[in-house]
Amino acid sequence: MEEAFTSLAGGLAVAIQPMNLLFALIGVLLGTAVGVLPGIGPALTVALLLPITFKLDPAGSIIMFAGIYYGGMYGGSTTAILINAPGESASMATALEGNLMAKAGRGGPALATAAIGSFVAGTIATLGLTLLAPYLVDIAVSFGPEDYFALMCVAFVTVSATFGDSPIRGLTSLFIGLMLGLVGIDLLSGQTRLSFGVQALYDGVEVTTLAVGLFAVGEALYVASRRHIQEERLEAIRGSLWMTREDWKRSWKPWLRGTAYGFPIGALPAGGAEIPTFLSYATERRLTKHPEDFGKGAIEGVAGPEAANNAAAAGTLVPLLTLGLPTSATAAMLLAGFQQYNLNPGPLLFAERPEVVWGLIASLFIANGMLLVLNLPLVGLWVRLLAIPQPWLYAGILVFATMGTIAANPSPVELMMLTVFGALGFLMRRFDYPIAPVIVGLILGPIAESQLRRALSISLGDPMTLLQSPISATLLAIALLALVAPFFLKGLGRFRAVED
Amino acid sequence: MAFSSQRRIDVAGLVIALVLLLLAGLVWWDMSSLQILSPYDLGPKVMPIIVSAGLTLLAVGNAVSAFRGDLPARDSLDWKPIVLVLGALACLIALIAFGGGFMIGTALLFAATSTAFGRRAFVTDLGIGAAIAAVIYLLFVKLLTLSLPAGPLERLF
Amino acid sequence: MSQFRRGLWRSALAAAAVAGFVTSAAAQMELKIMAPAAPGGGWDQTARSMQQALTQAGIAKSAQVTNVPGAGGSIGIAQLVNNSKGDGNQLMVMGYVMVGALLTNKSPVTLDQTTPIARLTTEYEAIVVPADSPIKNAKDLAAAIKADPAKVTWAGGSAGGVDHIAAALFAKAAGADPTKINYIPFSGGGEALAAILGGKVTAGISGYGEFESQVKAGKLRLIGLTSAKKTANVDVPSIKEQGIDLEIANWRAVVAPPGISADQKKALTEAMDKMAKSKEWQEILKAKGWEDAYVSGDAFAKILAEEQTRTKEVLTAVGLVKS
Numbered sequence: 001m002e003e004a005f006t007s008l009a010g011g012l013a014v015a016i017q018p019m020n021l022l023f024a025l026i027g028v029l030l031g032t033a034v035g036v037l038p039g040i041g042p043a044l045t046v047a048l049l050l051p052i053t054f055k056l057d058p059a060g061s062i063i064m065f066a067g068i069y070y071g072g073m074y075g076g077s078t079t080a081i082l083i084n085a086p087g088e089s090a091s092m093a094t095a096l097e098g099n100l101m102a103k104a105g106r107g108g109p110a111l112a113t114a115a116i117g118s119f120v121a122g123t124i125a126t127l128g129l130t131l132l133a134p135y136l137v138d139i140a141v142s143f144g145p146e147d148y149f150a151l152m153c154v155a156f157v158t159v160s161a162t163f164g165d166s167p168i169r170g171l172t173s174l175f176i177g178l179m180l181g182l183v184g185i186d187l188l189s190g191q192t193r194l195s196f197g198v199q200a201l202y203d204g205v206e207v208t209t210l211a212v213g214l215f216a217v218g219e220a221l222y223v224a225s226r227r228h229i230q231e232e233r234l235e236a237i238r239g240s241l242w243m244t245r246e247d248w249k250r251s252w253k254p255w256l257r258g259t260a261y262g263f264p265i266g267a268l269p270a271g272g273a274e275i276p277t278f279l280s281y282a283t284e285r286r287l288t289k290h291p292e293d294f295g296k297g298a299i300e301g302v303a304g305p306e307a308a309n310n311a312a313a314a315g316t317l318v319p320l321l322t323l324g325l326p327t328s329a330t331a332a333m334l335l336a337g338f339q340q341y342n343l344n345p346g347p348l349l350f351a352e353r354p355e356v357v358w359g360l361i362a363s364l365f366i367a368n369g370m371l372l373v374l375n376l377p378l379v380g381l382w383v384r385l386l387a388i389p390q391p392w393l394y395a396g397i398l399v400f401a402t403m404g405t406i407a408a409n410p411s412p413v414e415l416m417m418l419t420v421f422g423a424l425g426f427l428m429r430r431f432d433y434p435i436a437p438v439i440v441g442l443i444l445g446p447i448a449e450s451q452l453r454r455a456l457s458i459s460l461g462d463p464m465t466l467l468q469s470p471i472s473a474t475l476l477a478i479a480l481l482a483l484v485a486p487f488f489l490k491g492l493g494r495f496r497a498v499e500d
Numbered sequence: 501m502a503f504s505s506q507r508r509i510d511v512a513g514l515v516i517a518l519v520l521l522l523l524a525g526l527v528w529w530d531m532s533s534l535q536i537l538s539p540y541d542l543g544p545k546v547m548p549i550i551v552s553a554g555l556t557l558l559a560v561g562n563a564v565s566a567f568r569g570d571l572p573a574r575d576s577l578d579w580k581p582i583v584l585v586l587g588a589l590a591c592l593i594a595l596i597a598f599g600g601g602f603m604i605g606t607a608l609l610f611a612a613t614s615t616a617f618g619r620r621a622f623v624t625d626l627g628i629g630a631a632i633a634a635v636i637y638l639l640f641v642k643l644l645t646l647s648l649p650a651g652p653l654e655r656l657f
Numbered sequence: 658m659s660q661f662r663r664g665l666w667r668s669a670l671a672a673a674a675v676a677g678f679v680t681s682a683a684a685q686m687e688l689k690i691m692a693p694a695a696p697g698g699g700w701d702q703t704a705r706s707m708q709q710a711l712t713q714a715g716i717a718k719s720a721q722v723t724n725v726p727g728a729g730g731s732i733g734i735a736q737l738v739n740n741s742k743g744d745g746n747q748l749m750v751m752g753y754v755m756v757g758a759l760l761t762n763k764s765p766v767t768l769d770q771t772t773p774i775a776r777l778t779t780e781y782e783a784i785v786v787p788a789d790s791p792i793k794n795a796k797d798l799a800a801a802i803k804a805d806p807a808k809v810t811w812a813g814g815s816a817g818g819v820d821h822i823a824a825a826l827f828a829k830a831a832g833a834d835p836t837k838i839n840y841i842p843f844s845g846g847g848e849a850l851a852a853i854l855g856g857k858v859t860a861g862i863s864g865y866g867e868f869e870s871q872v873k874a875g876k877l878r879l880i881g882l883t884s885a886k887k888t889a890n891v892d893v894p895s896i897k898e899q900g901i902d903l904e905i906a907n908w909r910a911v912v913a914p915p916g917i918s919a920d921q922k923k924a925l926t927e928a929m930d931k932m933a934k935s936k937e938w939q940e941i942l943k944a945k946g947w948e949d950a951y952v953s954g955d956a957f958a959k960i961l962a963e964e965q966t967r968t969k970e971v972l973t974a975v976g977l978v979k980s
């Protein structure tokens with residue numbers, strides 16, 4: 001363990017050389033610039049900019065690489081907060097409260113808590129990686145399909161916090177999402193569902209297309225339709241541009257709790273970053289001392305999910321570095337970074353090339369810090385984007401939304417889906433159905449289905465497999481408890497909240 | 501949450517219930533043509549059955565709410581801006597589908613949206629939209645080497 | 658959800674396409690390479706590597722990569738066949754996976770409509786078991802499958818893909834009923850690998866690259882590769898050498914649109930021949946760990962036809978394709 005710290009210190013010593021700091025700065029700038037395009041998440045940002053890093057020496061290249069990655073991730077959160085267009089599925093939860101904060105003139109604190117929360121979570125998770133990786137990895141690998149299914153059950157129960165105040169409306173939204181999740185080729189049987197012979201639907205509904213359509217396009221339509229009643233007034237800054245003492249007080253616990261969700265779940269080979277962000281959002285909504293703020297822009301709802309997102313990204317390094325398992329798009333990008341040196345991450349990497357592993361970890365650390373240094377001063381600039389005259393602001397949002405969609409998949413069908421989802425988002429707002437459960441359904445539905453089917457295939461159809469695994473049995477018990485508990489507790493009023 | 505004071509049947513709510521029922525039927529119909537191929541797999545039908553059943557139940561639930569009239573109140577609606585924006589999106593899709601490139605469509609989308617939000621300078625906005633589109637095009641194609649749908653304007657670059 | 662995406666090299670923007678006119682000087686060629694997949698995947702990387710090699714080696718003046726993602730390449734090939742007919746500057750990257758995808762997706766367009774140019778690379782499938790598994794070699798695995806195919810669970814990629822086909826072919830070669838195999842598709846290599854390492858399944862099947870570092874670390878036991886003979890990078894005889902008649906490879910190739918003239922076909926084939934021999938291409942192969950499997954002209958057309966026949970048989974047997 002002491003060895004780990006010595007190695008980390010060695011890595012850091014390399015990373016803070018002036019030239020390497022410059023590379024980190026350039027990386028963060030480039031990454032943020034490209035990452036703000038909705039539909040282009042951090043993984044694709046790195047993919048697109050990877051060639052630039054080829055031209056540098058190995059150390060500089062991996063440092064710039066880390067900078068691009070963190071910049072891309074922060075860029076995704078920035079658009080989620082400012083224009084309600086999450087660049088990737090993991091910043092969807094951030095958009096929920098973050099955009100409301102931005103509209104209320106609190107975009108500055110929202111961006112700041114996202115940046116600082118990411119830094120805190122990234123730092124803690126990196127420490128966790130340094131100390132716990134060998135132990136965590138055994139647990140991570142022992143997670144079987146039945147355990148993932150149980151984890152999904154917990155997630156489904158908890159996300160009911162995003163349902164708003166009417167269970168029927170919330171469930172209706174969720175089932176629309178589950179239905180959209182059916183579209184495309186069924187991974188386990190190779191048959192197509194709900195595609196009606198349209199080949200462009202065979203790959204299913206892209207989460208970012210749905211999210212950008214429902215959130216950004218839907219909202220533009222809604223605001224436009226109400227202009228004659230209520231002129232929406234956006235104030236770029238109301239109150240402090242920076243986080244107040246109160247904001248800090250309300251943020252630090254969500255940061256820590258978000259990290260506690262993100263790191264271990266991110267370390268699971270099929271854990272991902274979406275589930276911890278949802279869990280964090282739901283938790284903050286339940287634990288907050290300011291339930292009246294949820295639905296109007298609660299800082300806890302930004303601080304928690306952003307920390308969870310970043311911690312999950314660090315968590316994916318556990319299976320990557322110890323086993324060579326790229327378990328997310330992010331991890332796959334890091335793998336690409338390693339392959340620049342003709343290195344294959346795996347069980348032997350820590351032993352054979354410790355300097356590379358620690359160099360990478362140190363680089364992530366530096367990039368994270370650089371992001372903070374760079375973006376906190378920029379917060380004021382970002383927020384002033386909202387001061388653009390409303391017609392241009394929304395026109396720009398729509399142009400960005402369509403552009404990101406075309407860049408990821410230059411097909412008219414994808415744009416049609418964006419438009420249809422935009423119209424759906426408009427109608428849901430008009431008839432007061434919550435938006436978030438649709439996306440939750442699209443993300444979690446297919447995972448829950450395929451994990452259950454895998455579990456039952458392995459057990460040859462015996463459902464008892466769900467109870468025989470201690471992890472699965474525990475998680476199912478938690479899910480059941482979470483489902484039943486609210487009926488016994490009188491504090492139901494606390495869960496009530498409004499979402500537009 | 502404001503509830504409408506007069507409790508009468510909400511037609512829009514009934515339409516929503518009907519749409520949900522239709523979707524349930526669609527999912528069910530689509531499911532019926534699937535096959536179970538592996539003898540060990542639960543099969544691709546189970547999830548659609550759950551979704552279809554859920555949508556049916558929710559259709560009933562939504563219909564009950566509509567009959568009771570306890571849907572949230574709605575403001576009057578201005579359709580013009582919506583038609584304008586959706587129309588511009590449709591133009592963009594058509595232009596891309598038929599080889600008109602994305603720049604013209606993007607410029608149109610920008611100007612139409614801006615008009616929908618009350619600006620009266622369509623031509624100026626068309627110019628601004630075109631400029632934004634050009635910058636994005638250059639960024640994507642030159643720096644990121646991503647191919648964007650090209651039309652007559654794009655070929656000038 | 659987002660997938661593993663990587664790649665992208667220097668930009669090269671082709672001017673307006675002037676179809677059907679190939680000058681004798683190949684260096685004047687302005688090629689368009691379609692990757693029928695999203696940016697970052699294997700086909701996209703192949704297309705962009707070709708772009709790099711072709712322009713740097715001076716074989717083509719420019720090479721523009723376009724991405725037409727969707728349905729395992731079904732959308733890309735439809736566009737190639739319908740919109741690029743007779744275009745002597747257009748190429749499309751494809752691979753063995755597309756052969757199966759076109760069949761399972763009931764694509765109205767087939768590979769027979771394209772003009773085969775050349776096969777570029779190949780990767781063999783590997784079968785592995787957890788290190789503590791009682792199964793020691795291909796014979797043991799074959800015996801277990803023959804005894805009870807239900808009890809042998811396989812982890813691999815999506816249904817109908819090359820992993821699934823290889824598992825079905827293994828069962829068939831072992832004398833078991835291929836329709837009875839308990840094949841469990843996972844999304845992405847990492848997830849399947851975790852299931853194998855965690856001992857959740859009996860065996861895993863995927864490209865050897867996915868398993869290599871685990872095998873070397875002793876966490877997985879390699880049963881064998883699906884090559885004809887033992888390859889230099891492994892210590893275990895191939896599955897075929899162990900007496901199970903299974904040979905399959907996941908290759909990548911390029912095809913051209915239908916209706917191009919004999920001269921155009923010749924020009925494209927020559928360009929590929931030159932590229933395959935170029936220092937630039939060889940360096941890319943080495944850096945990416947791709948195995949060179951260059952075959953062009955009629956020999957490749959023959960391979961393509963054979964693979965289509967065999968794949969259709971297997972997919973019909975497992976029920977994914979109606980005969």
